[in-house]
Amino acid sequence: MYSDKLYQSKRYDITHIVDRVGGGDSFMGGLIYGLLTYTGDDQKALDFAVAASCLKHTIYGDFNLVTVPEVETLMKGDGSGRVVR
Secondary structure: OOOOOOOOOOOOOOOOOOOOOOOHHHHHHHHHHHHHHOOOOOOOOHHHHHHHHHHHHHOOOOOOOOOOOHHHHHHOOOOOOOOOO
């Protein structure tokens, strides 16, 4: 089903980009995960994808090594940039 609704994500200011490789792949992986996990909440799926891509910019290499809880922490507004493990 198609909708005429336009979704807009939160803006993140990434001040220390470590590696841009994989940012788009992380966005798409995050979007697929979000659409499957947050069924019926397309805004939350988009927010997850954008947050996952932002965090990827802080990691060297091709793979996004952050966890779902780390992405969800950023989505909730903790933009400290600190990874809690």
